[in-house]
Amino acid sequence: MLKINDINVYYGNIHALKGVSLDINQGEIVTLIGANGAGKSTLLKTISGLLKPKNGEIVFEDEHIAGKVPQLIVKRGLGQVPEGRRVFSNMSVEENLELGAYLRKDKKGIREDFEKVYQLFPRLLERRKQLSGTLSGGEQQMLAMGRALMGQPRLLLLDEPSMGLAPLLVKQIFNIIEEINKTGTTILLVEQNANMALSIADRAYVIETGKIVASGSAEELSASDQIRNAYLGGH
């Protein structure tokens, strides 16, 4: 579904992604784990078109999208929940969700998706007129996810959805990610919480200072000593 081939991304003269390649198949949950500053967000921003790779290819459903503008990439069905939620805090929950459907014209479908999102996140329904800046961190995360779902993505990129959330809420968010996946959305999940991420993922990639250093099925990586020591806190 998504095929990334040997991309290099720079911030000025900082070489942030060094020949990264990665594959995602339809229907999978793939997780990308790595320490702070490894280049995870950089990779997601590049996939979504916020950053342009210097070279290399990104192919989404047989279309080359490297260097294309974000609105085209979103239109093709590639959504992202950015790191830190980035909700429009000066707007209501409802307006945020509306913006998620910005490129859609099918009024009826949009209405149905409002229902679906409110079903998935009943909290958002309760707070639909509230300014999103006044939501709790967990609620904002739900809003950011709901907003991305309003765009009907076939591939959803999630950047550290568990960041700053209490363990119970993290579990809830991960359950919802699995649920979203079951309804047919393919998922690329960036996480520092490697334990949780590997527990729901089919496959995983490990990134270190801009390079993919390991990849394999989630079980394989969970079992590997090297990964356990570096990302799963030993044992």
Place this chain on the structure above:
Amino acid sequence: MEIIQQLVNGVSLGSIYALIALGYTMVYGIVKLINFAHGDVFMVGAFIGFYCISIFHLGFFPALVIAMVACAIFGVLIERIAYKPLRNATRIAALITAIGVSLFIEYGTIYARGAQPEAYPSNIVPLKSLELFGVKISGQSLLILGTSVFLMILLQFIVHKTKIGKAMRAVSHDMDAARLMGINVNNTISATFAIGSALAGAAGVIFGMYYTKIEPLMGIIPGLKAFVAAVLGGIGIIPGAMTGGLLLGVIEALVSASGYSLWRDGVAFVVLILILIFRPAGLFGKNVREKV
């Protein structure tokens, strides 16, 4: 009753400042640029309105609409040609460019038609004045007020209820998050310039009708005052610009009325200094430190 008369004058003048201030504040809200050429768009609007009325013998409203449309296009051209290439440059580079654009428009106009002033015909709208409890409100004041209030309500509607308005708010809040929604940021910025410039164009025609005299450098002082009004209300905040404009107009009228009419222009800048000292984020702004 004299004081109420002055208040009415102040509100009329203030609504002109408010219309110009809206453009400053919307553009600042979205690209963080003080568009110093904005006062000159106002001037261009006044001239377009003038030519519509004097050469093509159009009425006030057709002239107003034509000036607004022409200024909208002009504003978008300014943005695309002068500011867009500098979107990622330092703020000071953009600011200096804005001053350059301003001078270019002013002296380009003088080059094209000379520096001599023109006079708006005084009988464009045959309106009677209104007597209310001994206060005489001229038909023109009413027309100015009515038009400004209508345009401001229209603007609120656009910003809060339409898709492009929501996109404008999203882009001004977080450009990258807006991109992830599929919003075309360049078009949204252009739309902001178009709307702000159209309002300035409308203000130009209204100003011409009210004060009758127009000339190529007429945009400088009202432009600066509208900038003060935008800062007074809180730059980037739309209701702030409306309130700031009206307040400044009223303050000026009251200063004139108390016999200090020579201080009329100075008082705006006293207001600017006071607001920057005591409430730098403006009346409607939250006093937060700038995000890094």
